Amino acid sequence: MPEGHTLHRLARSHQKLFGGSVVEVSSPQGRFAAGASLVDGQVLTRAEAHGKHLFHVYGPETIVHVHLGLYGTFDESPLPAPAPVGQVRMRVAGPTHWADLRGPTACEVLTRTEVKAIRDRLGPDPLRRDADADRAWTRISKSRTPLAVSLMDQAVVAGVGNVFRAEILFRHGVHPLTPGKVLDRTLWTDMWTDLVGLMRLGVRRGRIDTVRDEHLPKATGRAPRVDRHGGEVYVYRRAGMPCLVCGTEVAGQVLAARNLFWCPTCQTA
């Protein structure tokens, strides 16, 4: 379930549940056993996210780095923790809650330098206060790469995934194959501002909702608009269904090994 909003939501939650507390860390599955033993019984001082990366900071040179990849999940519940079910890579238990991590692409203990290397290759993250939208613009405005590809490039914008990219392009009427260098700067600024708002909403709700209020009555009459992930969207995973705004069939194609969706009528810019 992981675009940037998911990781920031987890960071916020972990900070609240575990921040400043001694935690028990284990790897029921065994694949993170060595790492878990390094932090088990230590104080988790801070949890934070950058793009799709989650960091549990235990000390300046001891940071657990988690990337959920395509399938990873992180669930949490109040204590007591039951016996682990299935493949649990890491279990964290604090004073009141426990959390299980399954199927991540990365779960490893890193040093400060290694964490910096990861963060240095990430572009600005719309969910972080320190984000600099101009850095993204600098790259996009010089590039012939289709916007749909640049938006998924974590070195350009950190945290955007397949749902947000499809939806942000739709909301601004931009065709996905538009080269970055022909994009108007004002339009980019609007898209960035919109991303910040949509992703913040995603953090609050734990799902991606992008359908504007004025379209909801119309959307209600055209099923379905609620994606499997739980959010209300315009085009994501709706290929072959009518556009919620104009009724044209939503298009779909594979681009750079990812499914891309757009409305051929609404997205012409």
Next chain:
DNA sequence: GATCTATGTAGAT
């Protein structure tokens, strides 16, 4: 029960 699919990325070709 087998097969397909997925909000992702790294590494090989």
Next chain:
DNA sequence: TCTACCTAGATCG
């Protein structure tokens, strides 16, 4: 541009 990785829910038969 392709493949491998990892897991669980949806879909197929």
